[in-house]
Amino acid sequence: MAAAAAAGLWRAEAPLGRGSSAAVYRARCLGDPRAPPAALKAFLPPARGEEEAEAEGGGGYGFRKERAALEELRGHRSIVTLYGMFTDYPSAQGPLCCLLLELLDISVSELLAHSSLHGCSMWITQHCARDVLEGLAFLHHRGYVHADLKPRNILWSAEEEGFKLIDFGLSFKEGIQDVKYIQTDGYRAPEAEVQNRLSKAGVQGGTECTSAIDLWSLGIVLLEMFSGMKLKHTVQSQEWRANSSAIIEHIFASKSVVNSAIPAYHLRDLLKSMLREDPQERATAAKALCSPFFSIPFAPHIEDLVMLPTPVLRLLNILSDTSLQNEEEFADIVDDIREECCKYGRVVSLFVPKENPGKGHVFVEYANAADSKAAQRALTGKSFDGKFVVATFYPLSAYKRGYLYQTML
Known part of the structure; x- marks a missing residue:
């Protein structure tokens, strides 16, 4: 697949993911080999009737919907950047509506897979919570509801050193909900669960969902990041419905959770405020950002610096005290x-x-994250003066400030 967009000819190189209504590819600009790669999201032609396709956000309707949302929300550091859009005409499939998007890195879903059972570090959990809440505060202020917040839709930006929201195919303007079935199983707010059931039963009316559903979804994501456990069956249980607060308390008090050794009471209270059954009692994104949890300084673990790319490399095991x-x-x-x-x-x-701190470590700042990732792959395990190099990434913001973390657990 090759098509013109954003002042250049772009070619899809490799598949990145596929959903019911769209496929995403890594794309390269053919006219400028120095241009960074992008993500090309191709919306599949609807195979069913227009009404059903629209209800599920598929086909051309999904393209128009996501394009409109990203154009209106353009410019916020916690929301994926839209570069351009175009129509491609492959011979077999018919016309494909495509969005050219900023290419991001590892997803929270992948981070959860790496941290299964022991949970993500408090540094990475706090970083994700702050970035996503800032993005939600912005889009809620603009009147939008994301309506499909889950680990796969939160990705790390190596260049901007932060987490970003993607996939606005189910988003809607508050008060003008034009999608019948919203949110993903396991991250669906109670009021959205009721509404989805009514829609499946063909019952019209009922209370429309508000921006509060996004806070519920993020609350579940952060609870999974802290605990290292998938909570789909937990949040669908009778015990959760009867007393979710007690289950959250149990998760934070559990000796099996490594992070319980860290004073995390502020995070616990923040999640409780985001996971209240009544959407009117749920914390807003703006209020959640005022939590004392965000005033606690945490240092990244070494696993964080291996998994989250930045333009800065930190090379270990090279220089001796004698050198x-x-x-x-x-x-x-x-x-x-x-x-x-x-x-x-x-x-x-x-x-x-x-x-x-940092004695004998080598910090190398590259012009962009793509170069630092290439260097990290090539230098890791390489022999230098008889020693095997260990290469991790390092936060650019900390490096620029001359701040070197004292300990990396």
Whole structure:
């Protein structure tokens, strides 16, 4: 598949995912090899009647809906960027409506798979909570409801060093709900569950869902990140409906949860406020951002710095104390490291602290995250002066401030 969009000819290179109404591909600009890759979302032609296709957000209707939402919500750092749109004409399938989007990295769903049983670190949970709440506060202020917030729809941006919301195919303007079936099983708010059942039974009317459904979904996502457990069956149980607060208390008090050793009472209270049964009593995104949980400083774990790409690499196991003390040897080694690192992209800066914290670590800032990812793949495990290199990413914001984390568990 190749098509013109965003002032260039783009070609789909590899599939990234597929849903009931669209397929997503990694795309490359043929006219400019230096241009960063993008995500191409191709909406599949509806195979059923127009009414059913529209009810499920499929086909051309889904394209128009998502395009309108992304155009109106363009510019916020926690919402995926829309580059352009076009129509492609493959010979067999008929016309495909396509969106050209910012290409993001690992999803929260993948992070959960890595942290199964022990949960995500508090640093990454806090980072995700803040970024998504800021995005929700923005889109709710604009009158939008996302209506399908789940781990697969929250992705990490390596360039902007934050989490972003994607997939606005089920979104709607509050008070003008034009989609019958909303949210994904396991992340569906109680009022949305009732509405979906009424729709399936052909019953019209009832209370329309509000932005409060997004807070419920995020509350479940964050509870899964903290606990390391999938909670679909838990939130659908009679016990949850009878006393969800007690179940949340139990999860936070559980000795099987590593994070319980960290004072996480503020997170527990925040999640309780987001998971209240009555949507009118649920915290708004703006109010949730005022939680004391966001005033607690957390440091990333080493696993976080391996999984979340940034433009900065941190190289370990290269310099010995002897090398740090010998100025001539130190200068020669740093020159060799710089030369090696330049093979994978443009190096903006290179820094080696001679004192703790970070003593002997090599910090390499690349011009973009794509170069740092290429370097991380090539340098990890590489032998340098008889030592095997360990390469992780490092937060660009912390590096720019000259802040080096004291400990990485």
